[in-house]
Amino acid sequence: IIPPRLTLKSTLTQNSQNTQVYYATQFNQLPISRRTLFALTDNSYQYLTAIQKKALPLALRGNDVLGAARTGSGKTLTFLIPILELLWRLEWTHWDGLGALIISPTRELAMQIFQVLRKVGKNHSLSAGLVIGGTDFEEERERIGRMNILIATPGRLLQHMDQSTDFDCSRLQILVLDEADQILDMGFERTIDAILRNLPKQRQTLLFSATQTRSVQALARLSLKEPEYVAVYERN
Ligand code: ADP
Ligand code: MG
Secondary structure: OOOOOHHHHHHHHHOOOOOOOOOOEEEEOOOOOHHHHHHHHHHOOEEEEEHHHHHHHHOOOOOOOOEOOOOOOHHHHHHHHHHHHHHHOOOOOOOHHHOOOEEEOOOOHHHHHHHHHHHHHHOOOOOOOEEOOOOOHHHHHHHHOOOOOOOOOHHHHHHHHHHHOOOOOOOOOEEOOOOOHHHHHHHHHHHHHHHHHOOOOOOEEEEEOOOOOOOHHHHHHHHHHOEEEOOOOOOO
16 A cells, blocks of 8 residues: 555645645535535535545645545545536536536445435536446436436446447546545456546546555556645544
8 A cells, every 4th residue: 555645734835835725624614606505504514524624625626636535534525516616617507518427336336426416416407317227228328418417337337438429528527536446446447447538638537545555546647637645544
């Protein structure tokens, strides 16, 4: 296991001349839309977790982020909020097509992310869908062409990229690779490589992983641009 190269502190010092980073302990101190904030409040989210404190300001600023934190640390909101805010700022509508893509290792995790997105995204008028297989391919194909945010498992996503001519990701703004170590452990490395080749290079990318193995570092080099490294190691 390779330790992260930079702690947030050194990252911030390095960037302090030209950029401003918000420090927030509560969601209402973040530069986010009222739509998102009200949904967070409705779901009783008030204080940021450690990973959210470190990564949210950077992700909201548009940086690529490589985040390491254990399961249960609150990584889902760390990428869903930046997605909602980016598309909100771009005034993304139904007609703009796919703006955000979240890749998750398993159906179960994808469905969990979808449930959280439904809660925190409820005041936004964006469409979101799952691409996880288990349903009729044709039906899924018909549906995903109309989605602004997709949550997908790697195999099924690549199948759509290869076979669905109307699957258009040319306007993608933000990519999330969640549980990257698990994605790689499950043998999806080449699938992810192929997916990345189909995505526009100009985009924001957030990569989360519980551990930072060599293969995660390699994927980070392939997918991220000048990433900020953010890690939270709790003492138990
Ligand atoms: P991870 O993806 O890091 O494993 P999750 O995003 O699934 O973690 O979050 C784990 C749990 O913590 C969930 O039940 C979630 O609702 C809760 N949670 C996340 N962020 C906060 C927060 N800021 N305040 C309170 N609970 C939170
Ligand atoms: Mg998670």
